[in-house]
Amino acid sequence: MKPPNIVFMLTDNIGYGDLGCYGGGITRGAPTARLDALAAEGMRLTNFNVEAECTPTRSALLTGRMPIRTGCHRVIPPGIKQGLAPWEYTLPELLRDAGYRCAIFGKWHLGNVQTRMPTRFGFEEWWGVRDSTAPAIYGDLIGFDPDEMDNPMLWEGRLGEPCVPVQPYNLESRPFVDSIITEKSVAYIHEHARGDKPFFLYIPYSLVHHPAMPHPEFKGRTRGGDFADCMVECDHRSGQVLDAIEEAGIARDTLVVWASDNGPVLIPSLGPQADSGPWRGCLGTAYEGQLRTPCILRWPGRVPAGSVSDQIVSVMDFYRTLAHLADAGNLVPDDRVLDSVDQSEVFLGNTDKGPREHLLCFIKDELAAIKWRQFKMHFVEFQPEAGRRTRISLNNPQLFNVEQDPKEEWDIMEPNTWIAEPINVIMRDYHVSVAKCPHVPPRGAGPGVKGDIHAEEAKATPASATGKGRSLTG
């Protein structure tokens, strides 16, 4: 059997509570009929966990490693040349080595120099936003001078060629970005549907990140303003991709994944955006409202229709899981620490007991919390309400039972001090792994690479069977 096509739609800043099938939809003034139907045709995860913000989540997805290991533990800082280290062996590289075609249409945010662009990491085609979605507004802000600063652009790239800026990225082009992403994705699906190779199509939408500006056809579609209009557009765009899969006759041969990259943004100047559903917290905290985002899987005949799983899944787990489902498990590297866990048995409905019992939750380079079963230990506290993201040091960790207490309000450290035992083992194992394989510093000086990464990285990639970084365990 030919391995499945994989279409991975990753949306931006949609919270756990925004989709109808997660309790949002009409209660948020923005019905999401297409995505609700997608969930009814597949599996909906209720304990899908992402990283603390945009860049780390994308790094985790593509490397199967905690972002603290890859130097991508925070958003690429504007003005600093940075990104995913060249020796990472990404999911598209792995899938290409397994015979897939790979393309990305959408937001990259994993590097702002040529050597760290998507076409250097296995994608054969790219069109989209290079960095954050936010810079669209820069040109309209007081004090920003495009002659002095990096002027936001939309980019394009092809394997073997330098990526090129093709169009200014500003408030004029912003509302059209996701319609273009969709057009290109739809065309790609039709073009490759009956090809000799399966494909991996990664669609990191810029919807519904601020500035949330709906396409003119969606402006005013709801009574909920731009954000709700964007949600409805996002549902529609996702539906267009699903329609293309259907029309191309490859629905049964295609695993669709739909997820969001992080929790809601709560910033006073933006006003209400996404919603965290029953969970507390927002982007910039380690509460469940940041960690858990919607994630829906569909693969007709393989993933049970209408199913729901509450097992802990990390965005990192797609690395091993998709490798396995693509029949490319043999290509998963064993020369570095992979934090990915194979969730195929959960996704295929063969078990309701998942393989992941714990998860380390970093905010930037700080270990903020550890999840273990239904418990969660916090090492720092955040006050996320209404845009305040104050960080408070704790003398003693806080412990929450997030199943009993989704809003993480009841610290049950006393009398549950027994929980230090499993948590300490998790922490020890993590530190042992770091001692064995030291973290890649953000600017990239790692094993086999001396001096400034940007001068060196073109020649830094060690030769190996996979062509990528087989020297990380030193």
Next chain:
Amino acid sequence: MKPPNIVFMLTDNIGYGDLGCYGGGITRGAPTARLDALAAEGMRLTNFNVEAECTPTRSALLTGRMPIRTGCHRVIPPGIKQGLAPWEYTLPELLRDAGYRCAIFGKWHLGNVQTRMPTRFGFEEWWGVRDSTAPAIYGDLIGFDPDEMDNPMLWEGRLGEPCVPVQPYNLESRPFVDSIITEKSVAYIHEHARGDKPFFLYIPYSLVHHPAMPHPEFKGRTRGGDFADCMVECDHRSGQVLDAIEEAGIARDTLVVWASDNGPVLIPSLGPQADSGPWRGCLGTAYEGQLRTPCILRWPGRVPAGSVSDQIVSVMDFYRTLAHLADAGNLVPDDRVLDSVDQSEVFLGNTDKGPREHLLCFIKDELAAIKWRQFKMHFVEFQPEAGRRTRISLNNPQLFNVEQDPKEEWDIMEPNTWIAEPINVIMRDYHVSVAKCPHVPPRGAGPGVKGDIHAEEAKATPASATGKGRSLTG
């Protein structure tokens, strides 16, 4: 066509976020398969609003009037003889006058003297808890002396006879209360299924109110402790009632309503109980997490299966709606202010635009907030987190768009001062109604009743066509 049987299950302290079909279920460690299936067979309301606590909600349900008008605007205070005034014309009285049989098995909490017991308000049979569910624990608390205080009992009553205490209500009997409620309800359904009259069976469960003590068969059923066990028991008990309806062959002739009486209780000494889902707040506040509770309707062939309505519905609305559906609209009194709105067209799926645009939200006798469309104006602020329910006076009202901002964090009073216009009209209309029909004081001295209500009320009921209080508009 014979009017439908009506089975109304009212649970206690279950929050918006607890059932699977409202985003809880397995994420809360307590699957609710039966109730999720009930929702799939009927309509799920996402904007169903109750009153601020147990007694007011029950008063509103049975009278169709705001509790501030009926003297039941707060929980019956232990030690004070109080309750629903005898001149209220309750829903069971109305339905009895329309030819229904009526029974209640469960918690009353609308009066603690003989003249204010359920069998004085149209119910022909009663077994259950008279007051709050909480007193079960009194006998085990330091300082409580049953010889000095009102010793908690379970009660029984029949039309025309005094109600009698039948059994101590304590930690020994507490876990069995809801299995007995269910047994009696199931027996009632079978007995009256093929009778000449339709029936109104009101089942106010004591589940999942604290002390949350599952029946021994459910103890340890989940990994979530007593509360989660009680949730699973509640799902099971509701399922037993549904099974009885099915087995008796009357499913198509029976309108089932399932709801909760108020939002989650957040009290430090109790720890986590119910969850408010995506909404902020808890019992004792006027936030959506208190106002909105789950509500499911099923009437095969009449209420559209698998439907969801986001229209504003109040628990008061069942008065007019059930009167209408029971073909007894002509019995709805016109001599008093009714706040109930007929929601039949919404429930029957004939419109997606409900008749209720606003709702006054009282906490005890204070107007705390007004809902209007997707907006909500608060006149006082509460800090409900982790059991603190501090009341803060506001110099200026706060305004929230609860559709955009379910957690009521973003005060948008500026620039939305235009909203004072519809809100002022709502407040004026309310004050006009009060001037015309003054509130019934809690202890009951009202029109036609002089002096102490408890001495007088036996003879206080004015003669009228319905036999109940036709003098309230003075």
